[in-house]
Amino acid sequence: CKNMDAIDAIDAIYDKVVARDPNQTEFHQAVKEVLESLEPVIEEHPEYISIVERVVEPERLIHFRVPWVDDAGAVQVNRGFRIQFNGAIGPYKGGLRFHPSVNASILKFLAFEQIFKNSLTGLPMGGGKGGADFNPKGKSDGEVMRFCQSFMMELWRHIGQDCDVPAGDIGVGGREIGYMFGMYKRLQNEFQGGVLTGKGRSYGGSLIRPEATGYGLVYFAREMLATKGKSFEGTKVAISGSGNVAQFACEKVLHLGGIPVTMSDSSGWIHVPAGIDREKLDYIMDLKNNRRGRISEFAEKFDGVTFTAAGPEPTVNGLWGVNVDVALPCATQNELNGEEAKMLVANELIAIAEGANMPCTPEAVEVFQESGVLFAPGKASNAGGVATSGLEMSQNSLRMSWTREEVDAKLDAIMVNIHNNAYETAKKYNREGDYVFGANVAGFLKIAEAMQAHGVV
């Protein structure tokens, strides 16, 4: 029967993905989740099976050596990557991650997710991702600068404002983007404002881009809660991570009257039963962004706060056992497993929205969906960062800049739109409330239409 044909064809594509790169487990995980959603689409559009075959294979994979000299005068060698996964609807777009765990599997999963995320924003951006296995922790400013310069000395020939536009991700913030932009400008001998996003204000950055992922996440979660007649007012929220996404998610939860009670880093997590207020969040922002310290220092500074050391990475060792109404995992992939999901459900969690990319394991997602907890996948709920990168590119092209209020209003509207698009798409296929299905299908359909129009390229 027709249904079996679609399932068989999709299974065969997944098997081939695994056979081609048997060790790329994170990539398999991301592909599987998308392919599982596409079955009714393939039934409707059997011609799209050849699109699915192509969409799982990156258009281009760049892998390079990054040599640099540390403060002691020793030569260090890291691995650099850029995955240009899909350019059907716009220039490749996606962040750069500097973390010792970076490899081809992790970057391919992130670039693959980025294709559908960028499509959902409604802006003309293809999917890409890159980075290096460089560990910025404990490095001096000079070392970070020399690393970024060496990284860009290779990357510059592959990117450009109409070709591929990197930005930040784990380990890459305003400082690193600045160093990389400076080197690109020197090598290219052009001020290409739109070649990177997440730039500083003084040289073409957008207001609200630093805040965008965290703010957008909370705007999305606000819409999810509204479908149940609920809001953030007085709601207890567990946040993991304490980097860019986590900090501004925490800030927006405070704006909306919620009570954030946890944050973490790779050393452990803090529990603040009375809530992380403005003063405590300011301390965390200064600790992380300026002093580049560990979250354990927070517990030494404030009373009524507990710190629990981390277990083996990337688990957070009990954070998800705290009794909360909303969970916002904002650290890294696979940081919340099936057992932890059960603890959240037992505590009557209402909603969970992914701020990080793929922080919930497939087992965790299954637990949430089976128990009726509202679950938003990162490709929908964390799309505010890249959406605002898209708005930064628009401003660079216009050679103008918009006010905070203008950018924030556009971000809010984009998040509402992504929410409604995912919600309505799921409803259309009788999967009401399934944001995973809705986001995958809505994101895919636009890519498929463009790829179909372009012929076999």
Ligand code: NDP
């Ligand atoms: P940051 O580097 O600013 O912060 C990362 C945070 O997560 C830190 O607290 C870090 O702790 C923690 N973390 C990272 N890796 C691990 C690990 N293996 N185990 C435990 N904790 C870990 O990154 P961002 O906030 O930018 O990114 C966080 C997540 O959000 C990532 O999944 C990223 O892909 C995603 N994302 C980011 C966007 C952006 O615009 N920046 C946009 C959309 C998604 P420590 O400092 O100790 O390493």
Ligand code: 2IT
């Ligand atoms: O995962 C992501 O969406 C990002 N790290 C942001 C990418 C971007 O180009 O702004």
